[in-house]
Amino acid sequence: MTHLALMTQHLDQIFVLTSHWLLSYLPIALQPLCSAILSVAAIIIAFATLFALTTLLERKGLGRMQNRYGPNRVGPCGLFQPLADGVKSLTKEDIVPIRADRAVHFMAPVLLVAASFMGYAVLPIGRNMVMVDMNAGVLFFFAIGSLMELAVFMAGWSSRSKYSLLGAMRAIAQMISYEVPLVLASVVVLMQAGSLSTVAIVNMQATYSGIWPHWFVFTPWGFAGFALFMIAATAESNRSPFDLPEGESEIIAGYYTEYSGFKFALFFLGEYIGMFATSGMAITLFLGGWSAPFSFLTWIPSYFWFFAKLLTIISVFIWIRGTLPRLRMDQLMNLAWQFMLPMTLLNLLTTGIWHFMLPGFLRWIVCSTMVIVPCILLGSGLKYKKKFQIRTYHFSQ
């Protein structure tokens, strides 16, 4: 092995090696516990920092799209804005409504943040950089995701406010509806990979033919699955255009209307951390996890690629938020049950056919048709007999 190759390899494994080096100073009995604590701390620090960066990026980006500056007062170009926000939310008064259920009101944000961080345990952030390689990793991820619904309910119910309750009902209805296409869209990858372990799924995609990687997104079923997964993930993390549960202009932030100060910040944190986790799962399942997009770029450390992909997805989320208007409740449900669900089921069938056909040009044509034609037919079928025109409002004109 040449000197250069050795160096890139060490750079790639720098966090793993550092952790091993730190642990080697400890007695053997303490090592498993300390290793776990070290990984948890690393994950929390890395993704909390990413959260701070994202809030800034989002406000700046949205500002640009809406022809204004965004935050630009604190530090150079408003770079210390997240810090100021953090100090503000820590020093604000914590108001709990008199009629609120105090214990549940307190536990809801804690459960939400804990549940949203737990998903990272199975995400491979880089080569050999996964906290636990479970053989049911993907199942674990979705099981933990379902805990968030309980946290949302606790927040909405314990506040004893109609806005909170309305927001919680909307949020739970939306999360349950979109969990079905979310899970079904990821099943195609499990079918093809033959494993529920996230590490095995990424390893399968981290090979190259020529310069091109074997990411699942570069197949007809993988592309359809990725698109469906991302739509469901947007709805699952209550992002615009699916932000009805929060809907600032109609139910004033929904289930966390009655939260203030640091608890409000925790909800904010939990929501973003959950969004990063689902995006990370999309990267793991469809975009090759930590693997480089071309074979000649493999010398760049693996964790760089994971975070580059994550930031790209976050930017797309921000872009969509700045572009699309909010959906109505019936439109939201119709999309989930009439479009997403049939498409995910069809995609399952397509994946099966792809698996049993011989590799070649014909396989591509058949599977692409199986994805594109139903998509167009279903789309025009849902549009049938619906008139689209400029809406006129009673009171604004």
Added chain:
Amino acid sequence: MTTSFMILAVLTVAGTAAAMGLRNAVHCVLALALGFAGIAMLYLQLGAQFVGFTQILVYVGAVAILAVFAIMMTHNDKSMALPDSHSAWVAGCIVAVAVFAVLARAIVSSSASAQTQPPQPAATVQQIGNALMHRFVMPLEIMGLLLTAALIGAVVIAMDRREEMK
């Protein structure tokens, strides 16, 4: 009995006990969800990852939410507090003790508990998947059909109601 087993057992028993003892119906469901989570972790401790995660996904993620919704839709704020009647308590305790005694006796006298160290079965997800897809494929299909029928039934009931209201 390891320390982790003791912690999980206490968690599970405390959760389910609170589910019976608390006054507020929603609190009861939340406590029950804690009990479900404790049972899931007991499965995980036994090395049954698939069963453990499915327990969380189905019981905490779906059954608890369903129960909570049912309570919220049917009760108003005042009737949320459950009435306490001592005769029901006494009867409940007697039934619980009787069931526990029968189960305990059955477990103690069974041949399974005579084995001191049962061999650790390695039930990976792969094995469960293979069993479901080969040996038990027929029951799986039948259950799928049954659940689909139930789903369609629920939709039909919901749709009929809407027609009547018009």
